[in-house]
Structures are given as C-alpha cells and as structure tokens.
Amino acid sequence: MTRHADVVVVGGGQAGLAAGYHLRRLGLDFVILDAQAEAGGAWRHTWESLHLFSPAAYSSLPGWPMPPQAGEAYPDARHVVGYLTEYERRYGLAVHRPVRVLGVHRDGARLRVETDSGTWRARAVVSATGTWWRPFLPAVPGRSAFRGRQLHTVGYRSPRDFAGLGVPPAGGWGSVFVVGGGNSGAQIAADLAHDTELTWVTQRPPRFLADDIDGRALFDAATARRRALFDAATARRRALDEGRTDTGGVASLGDIVAVPPVREARDAGLLTASPMFVRLDRDGVVRADGTRAPADAVIWCTGFRPALSHLAPLGLRGRRGHIPTTGTRAVDEPRLHLLGYGDWTGPASATLIGVGRPARDAARDIAVLLEDGG
Structure with missing residues (x-):
C-alpha cells in the first residue's frame, strides 16, 4: 500500500518532534515515522544515572518548556522520556511507530520512502534519525x-x-x-x-567547566558563533568530507560539565x-x-556517526559518508533536509534546546518549496 503526505519526517526523537512542531504551526501535511516502539527516542536507551548537563528550562523543545524534575537540578533520562512523550501528545504530532525506514528514493516529482510497513510518497523528507544508532x-x-x-x-x-x-x-x-x-x-x-x-x-x-557553569554556556557559545560557523562552513564541510574531525561549534569547547x-x-x-x-x-x-x-x-x-543508511539510495554522500548541506537542506537534493546530526546541520542541533531553530528554518524552507510547486 502506498500512502501520501507532503512531508515525511524520519525519526521520532527530539529532532523529529521539533520538526513536527514547526511543520504543524505552518499548517503542512506531514507524518513522522519512528522505528522505536515508544516515544522518547534514544533517551530510552541510555545508562541509568545519565543526567542532562543543563537545567530543565535550558533543555526544552520549541513551544513548551521542560518542567523541572523534583529534587534534581539536572533532569535525568527518565524525566526527558516523560517530557518527550507528553510533548508528542500535547501537540498532537502524527507519529507512526514502530516503522523502520528502509530507504528514500527519487520517484519523479516525489520522494519515495520505503518502510517495513509500506510505502510513502512525499514532496519533501526530513531526516532526523540522529547518531545514537551508529556508535563509533x-x-x-x-x-x-x-x-x-x-x-x-x-x-x-x-x-x-x-x-x-x-x-x-x-x-x-x-x-x-x-x-x-x-x-x-x-x-x-x-x-x-x-x-x-x-x-x-x-x-x-580533560577540561572541566567551572562548577558554577553548566551546559547553558555551551549552548550560548554555539549560538554566539552562528555567524562564524556560517562563514567557515565550506572549510568545515571539506574537513568532514576528508574524514577529519569537525572541531567547530560546541565540540570545539571540549569542556566537561561537572554535574x-x-x-x-x-x-x-x-x-x-x-x-x-x-x-x-x-x-x-x-x-x-x-x-x-x-x-x-x-x-x-568514543562518540557516534550520523545514522544515514536510509538515504543511501539518493547517492548524496561524499567521501567518508558526509552529505553536503546548506543549512539543513541537502545541496544535491533540495527536497531533503537533515536535522539534529550536529553543528553541520545547525549550531547545537543535536541538543534539546538547540534543535528548535534549525527545525524552524527547515520547516519554513519546506513551506516555500511546496508553495512553489516543488
């Protein structure tokens, strides 16, 4: 069976939900396909003692601040799972699960999204699968x-x-x-x-941040460097294509938050x-x-790599598997946006609070594409 949507979002974790929030605000027709059986994304699979390194108010997706966790200055993973579960319900986001996307293909004026439970045809696709599923x-x-x-x-x-x-x-x-x-x-x-x-x-x-500084400093630093990141984008993409470490953005600070x-x-x-x-x-x-x-x-x-195997049929990867982008949009496939994989898809976009802005930009770009008949 083939179904249709203007936009298919691949991944129902924090990046996919942020995309869904902004697509919904713009009144676009979309679905979110999530391989996990329950809401919460990768946060359901972390170690038991994991805590965010920012307070709840600085760890929020767009629209709804994360409520504080009683007795915890830095929320734990279980609290984040609860927040993402309620966020999905609160905004009525159309998440289909468990649905594993097998491949995204060009199909004339549409992109064809093959899954283990059928096919979707879309005018645009947002890939938001993150990195947790591809450990390095x-x-x-x-x-x-x-x-x-x-x-x-x-x-x-x-x-x-x-x-x-x-x-x-x-x-x-x-x-x-x-x-x-x-x-x-x-x-x-x-x-x-x-x-x-x-x-x-x-x-x-290792370099520890001062004890009275938390992850807000990392996000603020990444935001302040937004223009510099834009100016240096070509050089940084070249480094990624050549397999060298991406040392820009939050990663360049190299600091450990002393939770x-x-x-x-x-x-x-x-x-x-x-x-x-x-x-x-x-x-x-x-x-x-x-x-x-x-x-x-x-x-x-030792970190992660972007989980992008579902995009292999599009043939977009350069050397070492990197897909060149302008903002979140794939350079060689304007109907595809990549969201939440790291600074190369938006400053601090792999964080809860940082993914909101690039998700908004991607949704607006997609709206223009659809309006122009893309």
Whole structure:
C-alpha cells in the first residue's frame, strides 16, 4: 500500500518532534515515522544515572518548556522520556511507530520512502534519525584480540553489570577502562568510580567547566558563533568530507560539565584521567612506554556517526559518508533536509534546546518549496 503526505519526517526523537512542531504551526501535511516502539527516542536507551548537563528550562523543545524534575537540578533520562512523550501528545504530532525506514528514493516529482510497513510518497523528507544508532569504535590495534568485555556508550547501563568481573579488587568488582574525555566518558567513569577498579583514559587532559557553569554556556557559545560557523562552513564541510574531525561549534569547547556525580567523584580523587593506551592485547592494555595493565572490560565512550543508511539510495554522500548541506537542506537534493546530526546541520542541533531553530528554518524552507510547486 502506498500512502501520501507532503512531508515525511524520519525519526521520532527530539529532532523529529521539533520538526513536527514547526511543520504543524505552518499548517503542512506531514507524518513522522519512528522505528522505536515508544516515544522518547534514544533517551530510552541510555545508562541509568545519565543526567542532562543543563537545567530543565535550558533543555526544552520549541513551544513548551521542560518542567523541572523534583529534587534534581539536572533532569535525568527518565524525566526527558516523560517530557518527550507528553510533548508528542500535547501537540498532537502524527507519529507512526514502530516503522523502520528502509530507504528514500527519487520517484519523479516525489520522494519515495520505503518502510517495513509500506510505502510513502512525499514532496519533501526530513531526516532526523540522529547518531545514537551508529556508535563509533576507534581502530585501536589489538581490539579484536582482547578477551575481556568490550562495549560502547550505547551498551552501558549501570555498575551492576560489572559485578564478578575478573578477580575483584578490595572494595570493587573488576578492572574497567573507560575511554573518552567528553561528558559521556566523564559521567560513566564517575558512575563506575565507586564500585570498580577504574582507569579513565583520554586523548588529552580533560577540561572541566567551572562548577558554577553548566551546559547553558555551551549552548550560548554555539549560538554566539552562528555567524562564524556560517562563514567557515565550506572549510568545515571539506574537513568532514576528508574524514577529519569537525572541531567547530560546541565540540570545539571540549569542556566537561561537572554535574553533581562527576563533581563528587572528581573531588574524592576518583576521577583522574590517564593518557590513552596505544593498543590492546589478550588480557589488557599496552601503554606508550610498553608497560601493560590488566583489564576485565573496556567501555568506549568514543562518540557516534550520523545514522544515514536510509538515504543511501539518493547517492548524496561524499567521501567518508558526509552529505553536503546548506543549512539543513541537502545541496544535491533540495527536497531533503537533515536535522539534529550536529553543528553541520545547525549550531547545537543535536541538543534539546538547540534543535528548535534549525527545525524552524527547515520547516519554513519546506513551506516555500511546496508553495512553489516543488
């Protein structure tokens, strides 16, 4: 069966809901297709102790401020799931789930969206699948030879999962290496610091924001740099196409927000970072000086890549899989917008509060396209 909509939004997490809010305000005909069985996007799949690094008021989607969470200055993931669930209901957003999009194809004057439950034909598509579903693992020598447990951020839930690893050290459960110097690495290391023999390793010494500063500073910095980001867009896209790291926007600040659990572990001397090891062997890690350290588990808090496999039939990717964009619009397919993948689709667009503006811009651009007969 083939169904029709002016706009199909792929993904029902925070970016997809922000797009739906603005499309609805403009009176456009749209549907949101979400592969998840329930509302909440990737927030349903995070570790138990995860907290936002901004207060609720600074973690809101357009239209409705996130209510504060009782007893928490920084809302946890469960609170975010509840907020997104209510946001969807509050604005009557047309989310179809679970629907997995298999591919987006050109089909004359329309884009054909093939799913596991039928076909949609649309005049425009917003891709808002995010990055959580495509974790990045670095090519560290010896990773395949390591006999211990390995997992990425997406697979971590709580310290309980590491009970009984190896020979428990005094007062702990096992030797765990957490790799990564961003907020995820710091939060997971802090979560494990009290119950495991933890080693936190980073490429460079971690930089903590001052304790009285939170994620609002990151968003404000990204917003202030909006014009600079626009001026530097060509150079940054070239860097992405060549596989180099995108060092602009929020990522360039490189700071860790000292949310209470991170601050407590740091101040107790439990969160001291060590230099990154150079390789793994069967039983542990090998440092740059040749010394070895045993490890029962390695947790890779090493980031993500955009989940864009559904767009492969359009043939838009350059080298290393990057799709060139102007704002949120794909350069070589003006009927396609990409939303929420990072600074290259709008400053801070991968955050709750940051996705609102590029979602608004994408909806307005689509409205013009449809009005002009696109």
